[in-house]
Amino acid sequence: MNDPYKVLGISPSASDAEVKKAYRELAKKYHPDKYADSPLAELASEKMKEVNEAYEKILNDRKNGVSGSSTSGSGYGSSGYSDAGASSYANTYGSDSVYQQIRRMINEGNFGQAENALSGIPSDSRNAEWYYLMGVVYYRKGFLEDAYNYFQTACRMDPSNVEYKSMFSRIQQQRSTGSGSGFNASGAASQAACDCCDICACLMCSDCLCRSCG
Amino acid sequence: MFGYLRPESSELRVREFELYRSVYCGLCKSMGKDYGLLTRLTLSYDCTLLAMFAVSLRSECSHVRDGRCVFNPMKKCRFCSSEGEGFRFAGAVSVIMTYYKLQDTISDSGFFKRTAARAGRLFVKGSYKRAEKAYPDIAAAVSDMIASQQQAENDHSGIDASSDPTATLLSKLCISLSEDEGQRMVLSRFGYFLGRWIYLMDAADDLEKDIKHNNFNPFRKYFEGDLFSAMEYCNSVLNMTVSQLVLAYDLLELDSYKEILDNVMYYGLSFQQKHCLFSKNNKKKCSKKEKDHYNYLSKGEKRS
Numbered sequence: 048m049n050d051p052y053k054v055l056g057i058s059p060s061a062s063d064a065e066v067k068k069a070y071r072e073l074a075k076k077y078h079p080d081k082y083a084d085s086p087l088a089e090l091a092s093e094k095m096k097e098v099n100e101a102y103e104k105i106l107n108d109r110k111n112g113v114s115g116s117s118t119s120g121s122g123y124g125s126s127g128y129s130d131a132g133a134s135s136y137a138n139t140y141g142s143d144s145v146y147q148q149i150r151r152m153i154n155e156g157n158f159g160q161a162e163n164a165l166s167g168i169p170s171d172s173r174n175a176e177w178y179y180l181m182g183v184v185y186y187r188k189g190f191l192e193d194a195y196n197y198f199q200t201a202c203r204m205d206p207s208n209v210e211y212k213s214m215f216s217r218i219q220q221q222r223s224t225g226s227g228s229g230f231n232a233s234g235a236a237s238q239a240a241c242d243c244c245d246i247c248a249c250l251m252c253s254d255c256l257c258r259s260c261g
Numbered sequence: 262m263f264g265y266l267r268p269e270s271s272e273l274r275v276r277e278f279e280l281y282r283s284v285y286c287g288l289c290k291s292m293g294k295d296y297g298l299l300t301r302l303t304l305s306y307d308c309t310l311l312a313m314f315a316v317s318l319r320s321e322c323s324h325v326r327d328g329r330c331v332f333n334p335m336k337k338c339r340f341c342s343s344e345g346e347g348f349r350f351a352g353a354v355s356v357i358m359t360y361y362k363l364q365d366t367i368s369d370s371g372f373f374k375r376t377a378a379r380a381g382r383l384f385v386k387g388s389y390k391r392a393e394k395a396y397p398d399i400a401a402a403v404s405d406m407i408a409s410q411q412q413a414e415n416d417h418s419g420i421d422a423s424s425d426p427t428a429t430l431l432s433k434l435c436i437s438l439s440e441d442e443g444q445r446m447v448l449s450r451f452g453y454f455l456g457r458w459i460y461l462m463d464a465a466d467d468l469e470k471d472i473k474h475n476n477f478n479p480f481r482k483y484f485e486g487d488l489f490s491a492m493e494y495c496n497s498v499l500n501m502t503v504s505q506l507v508l509a510y511d512l513l514e515l516d517s518y519k520e521i522l523d524n525v526m527y528y529g530l531s532f533q534q535k536h537c538l539f540s541k542n543n544k545k546k547c548s549k550k551e552k553d554h555y556n557y558l559s560k561g562e563k564r565s
Binding site: 076077081082085086087090091093094185189190191192193195218221222223224 | 419420421422425428443446447450453454457497498500501502504505508509511512
């Protein structure tokens with residue numbers, strides 16, 4: 048195994064708080080929720096595992112051989128996130144077998160095959176799931192705009208489905224903020240209005256409450 | 262390429278900024294040595310970034326030396342050079358891209374531009390032949406890209422299909438930077454979204470011009486008389502591309518230049534986006550309220 052301190056990107060003399068901070072940051076970076084439906088999900092979960100192991104090893108070492116169950120300190124247990132990528136299409140939501148087959152193809156990485164199978168379904172019998180799966184295929188291919196439109200349609204056709212809704216809201220989040228950090232927010236919603244009237248009203252209100260203007 | 266991939270210098274440390282400059286100058290020097298004096302003029306920020314990725318991913322050893330600038334001998338520069346292929350690779354990409362871009366201009370521009378491009382091509386031709394011989398794969402990939410780009414524009418494709426050729430090209434270029442199977446997978450996705458971002462950024466930047474001259478532009482469909490709301494749409498498309506790009510970037514195993522590359526990915530791209538979409542364009546023409554909004558967006562808050 049690699050040097051656990053190198054994995055977390057800190058020096059062996061780092062304090063416990065620094066270790067924890069570095070771990071938290073990396074755990075956030077490789078969090079499986081961010082990589083859901085991405086072809087890189089498996090690699091991200093490997094990284095996550097590596098980080099978890101490194102963190103646990105450091106904690107254990109620092110406890111200096113205090114025996115047994117020492118995982119209590121780790122916020123994100125390694126078992127919780129290790130297979131997030133693989134299991135995401137196992138659920139069926141009571142769909143019929145054609146879509147199950149297509150989900151299997153997507154799971155195995157046969158996107159071309161899945162796309163062909165989806166295109167083979169006549170347009171009058173396409174339901175919300177069809178649009179969702181088509182969205183997944185395009186998303187993986189990198190055709191983000193088409194994927195966005197398919198997910199949108201899927202949500203419109205079946206607004207109660209949690210799977211579609213969570214995917215769609217994740218994408219909307221990405222569209223409005225770039226790297227998911229709130230850095231590149233756009234649109235009128237983010238515009239904070241503040242003019243003379245606001246200031247006056249604010250002063251008057253605070254004056255009512257605490258007589259700040261004497 | 263287009264020069265959108267640059268670090269946000271206000272977020273760089275001074276030593277990082279100097280290192281970046283020395284990479285730029287070093288690449289210029291390496292191109293001069295390999296392909297002749299004139300090709301140095303084709304150097305762009307994009308290729309500088311590519312050189313840094315190449316050196317960083319292959320853990321090549323690099324060192325910095327003092328010297329003087331060829332174009333301005335009064336100026337002292339520091340030159341970064343690497344032991345491996347990284348700089349050569351980026352130089353070849355720059356020369357090959359320039360050659361094909363000139364070729365493209367010759368085939369679809371007016372008389373004056375065409376003549377200028379012909380003259381330019383004459384100068385680059387020798388260098389291009391040398392680069393093609395050293396890196397036949399790059400030349401083949403670029404010529405494929407030009408052909409499928411032409412096709413996509415003739416078909417009046419949508420956003421995804423028209424950005425696909427550039428995205429695929431960058432994906433191919435990035436894959437060649439690593440031997441490791443897992444890293445190649447990450448690089449293929451990383452390159453794809455990097456190319457997609459560059460293409461769409463260029464398209465959004467040219468939107469106004471293209472509408473005026475009635476040229477093809479994938480965002481044209483979304484323009485309904487109001488440039489500002491069209492730009493907001495472009496911004497959300499680019500945002501989504503950046504977030505996918507960063508996901509792949511976070512999984513790359515980088516060695517040197519990590520801080521500078523982080524800066525480009527986390528700050529530089531967003532800054533360029535804002536600058537090109539909201540503060541550079543037509544500030545004069547819009548109303549006061551819109552102008553305030555542009556200013557607000559272009560200042561924005563930095564991420565904490």
